[in-house]
Structure formats: C-alpha cells, structure tokens
Amino acid sequence: xxxxxxxxxxxxxxxxxxxxxxxxxxxxxxxxxxxxxxxxxxxxxxxxxxxxxxxxxxxxxxxxxxxxxxxxxxxxxxxxxxxxxxxxxxxxxxxxxxxxxxxxxxxxxxxxxxxxxxxxxxxxxxxxxxxxxxxxxxxxxxxxxxxxxxxxxxxxxxxxxxxxxxxxxxxxxxxxxxxxxxxxxxxxxxxxxxxxxxxxxxxxxxxxxxxxxxxxxxxxxxxxxxxxxxxxxxxxxxxxxxxxxxxxxxxxxxxxxxxxxxxxxxxxxxxxxxxxxxxxxxxxxxxxxxxxxxxxxxxx
Numbered sequence: 001x002x003x004x005x006x007x008x009x010x011x012x013x014x015x016x017x018x019x020x021x022x023x024x025x026x027x028x029x030x031x032x033x034x035x036x037x038x039x040x041x042x043x044x045x046x047x048x049x050x051x052x053x054x055x056x057x058x059x060x061x062x063x064x065x066x067x068x069x070x071x072x073x074x075x076x077x078x079x080x081x082x083x084x085x086x087x088x089x090x091x092x093x094x095x096x097x098x099x100x101x102x103x104x105x106x107x108x109x110x111x112x113x114x115x116x117x118x119x120x121x122x123x124x125x126x127x128x129x130x131x132x133x134x135x136x137x138x139x140x141x142x143x144x145x146x147x148x149x150x151x152x153x154x155x156x157x158x159x160x161x162x163x164x165x166x167x168x169x170x171x172x173x174x175x176x177x178x179x180x181x182x183x184x185x186x187x188x189x190x191x192x193x194x195x196x197x198x199x200x201x202x203x204x205x206x207x208x209x210x211x212x213x214x215x216x217x218x219x220x221x222x223x224x225x226x227x228x229x230x231x232x233x234x235x236x237x238x239x240x241x242x243x244x245x246x247x248x249x250x251x252x253x254x255x256x257x258x259x260x261x262x263x264x265x266x267x268x269x270x271x272x273x274x275x276x277x278x279x280x281x282x283x284x285x286x287x288x289x290x291x292x293x294x295x296x297x298x299x300x
Contacts, residue, residue, distance in 0.1 A: 008061075008062040009063050013033065026289060048092055058101070099295070107287075108287035111290040115286045135155070180246070239273065
C-alpha cells in the first residue's frame with residue numbers, strides 16, 4: 001500500500017489529503033487548517049516538518065499565484081503575500097526525498113474535473129474557481145494549458161474595469177476585485193460603509209432580504225458574466241464549469257451571471273455555452289490523483 005500527500009494551499013484554508021492506494025481502491029483522509037497557520041515562510045516550513053514523513057511515495061502541492069517552476073519558488077501569491085519569494089521545493093526537501101509536483105491550485109482543480117467531474121464529458125472546457133480570489137484553468141484537447149512558463153489561466157487578473165477597485169495583486173480593475181469573495185466584501189463595504197464583513201456573512205444577509213447584500217452578489221454575477229463572455233469569445237469551449245468556496249452562494253448570483261454573459265457573448269453558439277456547477281467536493285484531491293496517474297506513480 002502506497003501513501004501520498006496532496007496539499008492545497010488556499011487564500012483562506014490549507015487542506016492536506018492523505019491518500020492510500022491498495023490496487024484500484026483509493027482511500028483518503030482530509031485535514032483543514034487556517035491559512036494564518038502557514039502565512040509566513042517559517043510557519044509553512046514548520047507545517048511541512050510536522051506533516052511530511054519519508055514513507056510517503058510522492059507529494060503534490062496546489063498553490064495560488066505565480067510560481068517559478070525552474071527555481072521552485074513562489075514569485076507572487078496575492079492572497080498570501082508574505083510567501084512571495086519563498087523557496088517552496090527547498091523547504092519540502094528538508095524533510096522529504098521523493099517526487100514533488102507543484103501545480104497551480106485551480107489547474108489542479110481542472111485536473112480533478114478531468115479525473116472525476118464534468119470534465120470527463122468534455123475535451124475543451126474552462127474551469128472558473130470563485131473563492132477568496134478568482135482563478136481559472138483552461139483545458140484544450142484534454143490537457144490543462146500551462147503557458148510558456150507554467151502560469152497560464154490567471155483569469156482573475158483580466159482587466160474588466162479601467163481604474164476600478166484595487167485588487168489584491170496591487171493593480172486596479174481586475175476581474176477578481178469584483179467577482180470573488182473579497183470582491184463581494186469590497187462591494188458591500190462601498191454600498192454600506194461596513195468593513196470586514198465576510199462573503200459568507202453577506203450571503204446570509206442577502207438570503208434574509210438585505211438589499212445591499214443582494215446587490216453585492218448581483219455585482220459579482222454581472223462582472224463574472226462579462227469575464228466569462230470574454231473567455232468564451234476567445235476560446236469557444238464546450239462548457240464552463242464553476243467551482244470554489246463561494247459556489248455555496250450560487251443561487252445569489254447565477255441568474256445575473258447568465259444574463260450578463262448573454263449580453264457580452266459574441267456568437268449565437270457562444271451564448272448557448274452550457275454552465276455547470278461542479279459536483280466535486282474534493283477537486284484538488286482528484287486533481288492530485290489525476291496528476292500522479294499522468295506521472296505514472298499511480299496506475300491509470
């Protein structure tokens with residue numbers, strides 16, 4: 001029986017999956033930690049020391065932001081800025097000598113859709129992850145598009161509103177500044193003057209009929225629809241799959257998302273592109289499994 005670690009580092013939480021394979025059966029255990037626990041290089045290194053052990057057959061790490069795959073270090077992580085420049089691979093190698101695979105966190109979700117989700121039906125699709133930030137994965141001919149240096153698919157930083165809201169990346173007007181959990185909080189703050197209200201709390205207020213909360217989620221839907229139309233106009237996928245932590249509020253923004261998308265989609269066929277809400281509860285885990293299968297570490 002082999003054992004693998006699949007670590008998903010998110011802007012709000014870190015999830016660590018311990019997977020064991022016995023023939024064709026895969027068993028898993030998930031642990032969840034606050035990202036505050038790994039928000040600095042020293043904290044993340046201590047986390048690795050506590051949770052990584054030599055009996056593991058391989059490690060997969062899903063990571064937000066920009067990564068230097070050649071040097072094995074984080075370049076920019078907008079939602080975890082104190083990790084910028086952190087030599088991730090060197091840190092893990094202090095405690096582990098086996099194979100290490102690093103993948104963008106949303107690309108890992110895209111791999112998960114290919115392995116176990118709606119992506120099994122489509123060879124060309126776009127995955128949009130609406131969470132603390134906004135991420136994307138582009139799948140063409142059954143493969144995740146990586147780009148020249150491995151960092152393609154950063155749809156959250158498409159310019160959607162010149163000189164607009166400040167994004168976590170330091171620029172203004174990014175799609176993520178509107179169509180994300182942090183974007184909902186910013187919109188709600190602008191409408192009410194109330195700061196430090198989480199997207200989850202705003203969702204509850206919206207369901208209780210508060211107008212500003214409803215408008216905050218409709219604003220998310222509008223901008224997400226416009227951004228999705230830009231992607232469909234460019235790539236003409238078979239489908240768009242939505243995932244991420246904010247999908248629990250799907251009912252609060254879906255109708256606005258769809259109407260805004262149809263306003264901006266260019267072709268008649270493009271406007272008919274199907275949208276799916278991901279059915280996967282553990283997309284990062286299944287993405288790690290798919291990656292390990294592609295690498296020949298787990299039998300396909």
